[in-house]
Amino acid sequence: MTMRKSVVLAVVMSFVLGLCSALLAETTVNAKVDRTEISEGESVQFTIEIKGDASSLPALNLGQLPDWQVYSSGTSSNFSWINGRTEQSKQYNFILSPTRTGRLNIPAFRLTIDGKSYDTPQLSVMVNPVAMPQSRNVPPTSGRQRAQTSQQQQLSRDDLLLRCTVNRDTVYVNQQVTLSMKFYYRVRLLANPEPRIPQRTGFWAEDLGQWRSDQETLNGRDYNMAELRTALFPTAPGTQTIGSAEMNVVVDDGSSNDPFSFFNQGFPGYGGGRRLTLKSDPVKITTLPLPEAGKPGDFGGAVGQYQMTALVDKNKIEVNEPLTLHIKISGTGNIKSVGIPKVPDLPDFRTYQAGDDEKVEKVNYQVGGTKTFDQVFIPKRAGSYLLPSLRFSFFDPQARMYKTVTSEQIQVDVAPSKDRYASQVQNVQTNRIDLTAKDIRYLKTSLGELRSRRSAPISASPWFLIVMYMLPVLGYVAVLTRQRHKERLLSDVGFRRLRQARKLADSRLAKAKSLLDAADADSFYSEINRSLIDYFADRYNLPGFGLTADKIREYAVGKQSDVLVGQLLDLLQQCDFGRFAPGGSEKTQMTHLWESAKRLIVELEKTR
Amino acid sequence: MRRLLVLLLLALPSLVYAGANEDFQAGVRLYDQGDFAGSADKLQSVIDQGYASAPLYYNTACAYYKAGHLGKAIANFRRAEKMTPDDEDIRTNLAFVKQFCVDKVxxxxxxxxxxxxxxxxxxxxxxxxFLISFIACALLFVFLALKRTGVIARFGNSPVFVLAAITIISATAMMWVLRANYLVDEGVIVVEQTEILSGPGSDFELQFEGHEGLPFEVLDQKQDYYLGLFANKLKGWVKISAVEKI
Structure with missing residues (x-):
């Protein structure tokens, strides 16, 4: 595979992997209910779950929903932090209590996360009227009871009674009121009764166990009794009515003397027996609002009696090491409605709510339990810190006042991370940096030399560097060249004569000029002749002595132009004529000769 | 008139310096009074006017640190360090402040x-x-020239090797410092936490979370994102709004 193909393949693979990763990392929002069909008076848990980065989400408020009363039951988070990568999911939990029967919708909600909108699906829940056959919950009449009642053939009005009572008729919002539904009977029942639980709109209901049976004397008469208790917590102040409870029963009215009637027992509608429907009176409850006077700022709606503890899983940690604070609230009251106490912002820690857990207990028909919240703290810096005490406020209906419980402050010692510390120790040893200092060093008091904000040092300029570094190199090359020149002048005679030919010729021409001015014709012509002959001899490294016109012509063939050689020979002839011809020479003639000689040397110099 | 103009031109730099110095001293006074945020704002205003000096960046960094802006503090300490790398106050404070960073190598x-x-x-x-390498380089060639011309023929070749080594080492050091401080763009995360993504957009995969004070080398810029090379050798795209370039 060629290099080019490998690169293309790598790019394509990276793109595909990146696309898959991006899709996998997408934020998803979902909503669900724990049940899609409930009975009137029951509630559903509605959960909105966000997977992905939900750190920037504000608190979620559903507001008012038609057909539903909404109660927030807190949030829970899960996160993992591996190799610097955070994966989170967050759940917003709500308790929805229906205000009517039928198929009720939970509308879709639009959440905006990091500028993107997400819609939850619309859900529907079937709310049935309380007519669910619960005969299995009502304890069947025992054989002994049947024996007692089988003798009574005539039914009286008091033989069957259905009564609903509450343990108190005036309560505060979210204070427990216990509803007791009692079924009294003193006749033989041919089938298990079918109860119909009263409508409890406006209350948060919590079952307090199964039907229990007993015997009870009422108005001087002995009855078999079956009782079902329910804890109710009013959700709003005002007068609420608990509707009528109903009970469908089949009693023995004497028509079942058929010896084979036992075949029909337990099958209402077949054979004998009389079907009756009992109905209780509605019960009115007066719900008082919680007093405004003395309401603490951190009050979140809890009513009852509670205690709180806060413990950490460890007191000594390192920077970036998670620490879990377990906040535990326990007591009596509607524990499901208890929210997390406000955890103060700690600038030296990053905090995450890691989840919550609740355990509902029903002791002596009193609802209570424990709710635990886990808060994770991740220290940003080393040091010794005090996690401040937490406050939890509730309304105590017995004392009729608000109470606040607080947790203890917790000392946490955070050591620098070992990895980091190791690298810093390295720095300390190398650079003698005082990391044991408690604070940074003080300011500079002088502004110093102002520079342009974007000015770079001159050494960052490539041209500057090139020029500056070339200077010594060029200097060295110059010295080297000069040295070599000098060495050649010393060692190469021909080169030295060649290099000096012009200089010597000029020197002789200058001397000839002075002779011309002095009108010394013989010496002038000799000097001109000498300068020309010596120049040619130096130029071609020839011996100057005995260099005649013929030798010059012979030597110059192929090395010098015929014209210039001709001019040279002509000038030499003029010199000879001037020196040896009688009658002297005109100065103008001599000047012309001097100029011609000078011009010829210049021309010959050009042919080098 | 011409004289007045010349005088004004000559006096302009000192007037500019005086104005910047006044704001600088006001920033120091606010720091002394414990108004660290105000001090940082005042000193930053001098920088925003286009001025720069090592003490200005140093003081601004100190004020930002005290005001709780770790990322901006580190960015300004690095700017000061670039101008005067041998200043012990800058190096000590930078090392001190860095220990509070969440991310570490x-x-x-x-x-x-x-x-x-x-x-x-x-x-x-x-x-x-540069000065060291240039002087060593010049001495090297002077020595070679003198040796070549026979002036100092009795010396061996040891000085040549020594001077060549000094030239090469100091030039390499210069290039390294230049590359680290001037030729490569550096950025520092100045928000508490930001996402380092696999591409220049929020739709891309999260590589890891970067926290305040985390430095990186800026390799590229696309749209609103810088491509950074981090100390853990990972590359990732970070929002420009979460970064201050040094």
Whole structure:
């Protein structure tokens, strides 16, 4: 595979992997209910779950929903932090209590996360009227009871009674009121009764166990009794009515003397027996609002009696090491409605709510339990810190006042991370940096030399560097060249004569000029002749002595132009004529000769 | 008139300096009064006017640190360090402040020898390295020339090797410091936490979370994102709004 193909393949693979990763990392929002069909008076848990980065989400408020009363039951988070990568999911939990029967919708909600909108699906829940056959919950009449009642053939009005009572008729919002539904009977029942639980709109209901049976004397008469208790917590102040409870029963009215009637027992509608429907009176409850006077700022709606503890899983940690604070609230009251106490912002820690857990207990028909919240703290810096005490406020209906419980402050010692510390120790040893200092060093008091904000040092300029570094190199090359020149002048005679030919010729021409001015014709012509002959001899490294016109012509063939050689020979002839011809020479003639000689040397110099 | 103009031109730099120095001293006073945010704002205003000096960046960094802006503090300490790398106050404060960063390089991934060399190299300004290398280079060629001309023929070749080594080492150090401080763009995360993504957009995969004070080398810029090379050798795209370039 060629290099080019490998690169293309790598790019394509990276793109595909990146696309898959991006899709996998997408934020998803979902909503669900724990049940899609409930009975009137029951509630559903509605959960909105966000997977992905939900750190920037504000608190979620559903507001008012038609057909539903909404109660927030807190949030829970899960996160993992591996190799610097955070994966989170967050759940917003709500308790929805229906205000009517039928198929009720939970509308879709639009959440905006990091500028993107997400819609939850619309859900529907079937709310049935309380007519669910619960005969299995009502304890069947025992054989002994049947024996007692089988003798009574005539039914009286008091033989069957259905009564609903509450343990108190005036309560505060979210204070427990216990509803007791009692079924009294003193006749033989041919089938298990079918109860119909009263409508409890406006209350948060919590079952307090199964039907229990007993015997009870009422108005001087002995009855078999079956009782079902329910804890109710009013959700709003005002007068609420608990509707009528109903009970469908089949009693023995004497028509079942058929010896084979036992075949029909337990099958209402077949054979004998009389079907009756009992109905209780509605019960009115007066719900008082919680007093405004003395309401603490951190009050979140809890009513009852509670205690709180806060413990950490460890007191000594390192920077970036998670620490879990377990906040535990326990007591009596509607524990499901208890929210997390406000955890103060700690600038030296990053905090995450890691989840919550609740355990509902029903002791002596009193609802209570424990709710635990886990808060994770991740220290940003080393040091010794005090996690401040937490406050939890509730309304105590017995004392009729608000109470606040607080947790203890917790000392946490955070050591620098070992990895980091190791690298810093390295720095300390190398650079003698005082990391044991408690604070940074003080300011500079002088502004110093102002520079342009974007000015770079001159050494960052490539041209500057090139020029500056070339200077010594060029200097060295110059010295080297000069040295070599000098060495050649010393060692190469021909080169030295060649290099000096012009200089010597000029020197002789200058001397000839002075002779011309002095009108010394013989010496002038000799000097001109000498300068020309010596120049040619130096130029071609020839011996100057005995260099005649013929030798010059012979030597110059192929090395010098015929014209210039001709001019040279002509000038030499003029010199000879001037020196040896009688009658002297005109100065103008001599000047012309001097100029011609000078011009010829210049021309010959050009042919080098 | 011409004289007045010349005088004004000559006096202009001192007037400018006086104005900047007044704001600088006001920033110091606010720092002394405990108004660290105000001090940072005042000093930052001088920088925003286009002025720069090592003490200005240093003081601004100190004020930002005290005001709780770790990322901006580190960015300004680095700017000051670039101008005067041998200033011990800057180096000490930068090292002190860095210990509060959430992100850190695993010490096991750092070669201690390399770290020492880097720290040593960072003590001089690139111009100082240039001066050393230039003088060594010039002396080298002067020595070679003198030797070539026979002036100092009795010397051996040891000075040549020594001077050549000084030239090469100091030039290399200069290039390293230049590259680290001037030729490569550096950025620092200035928000508490930001996402480092696999591409220039929020739709891309999260590589890891970067926290305030985390430095990186800026390799590229696309749309609203910088491509950064982080100390853990990972590359990732970070929002420009979460970063301050040094």
């Amino acid at each position: 695993d010490a096991s991934q750092t070669d201690p020898f390399l770290t020492q060399v880097k720290n040593l190299l960072a003590t001089l300004h690139p111009n100082q390295y």
